[in-house]
Amino acid sequence: MPTEEKQKSTPAISGFEPYVATKGEEYMGEPMRKHFTKILSQWKQDLMVEVDRTVVHMKDEAANFPDPADRASQEEEFALELRARDRERKLIKKIDKTLQLIQDKEYGWCESCGVEIGIKRLEARPTADMCVDCKSLAEIKEKQVGK
Known part of the structure; x- marks a missing residue:
């Protein structure tokens, strides 16, 4: 389970390869900016898919349990899920801010x-x-x- 949590906290892009700068390449030149734009865009997309999955899950799993313990367990599960999505919502805002920095050529410093x-x-x-x-x-x- 720790591996799964680690993957969620850092961008996990299929086919991701670390950037290899060519000799004499300018720091945060066009190729580097494209590399980081790809990473950030994919990360944002993955987070958005997770948000959609949560909405569907909560709609499908919502039930009015007659047993108070079952109802409390479900409410706690939903509360934890919503807290995680709130953190991801804040991260999406930070990703958007970072993408804007790349566009403005102010990223990387x-x-x-x-x-x-x-x-x-x-x-x-x-x-x-x-x-x-x-x-x-x-x-x-x-x-x-x-x-």
């Missing part, structure tokens, strides 16, 4: 310090908007403040 985020990090988390160093510092500050 840290929003805090301006350095290249790096292809490997972006393939691991295509919606990343900070380099590893800035993200680590932000997480440390967040822990200290207690947010």
Whole structure:
């Protein structure tokens, strides 16, 4: 089961191959932007299919159980499913924002310090908007403040 959860948290594209930059290739040139647009678009499509599947599942499985325990179990299952879909809805918004950054040719640079985020990090988390160093510092500050 942990493998399945991992696949849902990162883009799992059939036929996905890591990007191999050619010698002297410009960082976030057209080929790289196309690569990340494909990854993000497929990831968004997969999330949208999951949303549709949830709606169908909830319609099909909705029942008015006479037993309060059965009804409570179903309500809890639906609540967990809706919570997961809410997280995915927020992720879809972040994917849309990232696709817009690609279109505006502003994708791939840290929003805090301006350095290249790096292809490997972006393939691991295509919606990343900070380099590893800035993200680590932000997480440390967040822990200290207690947010």
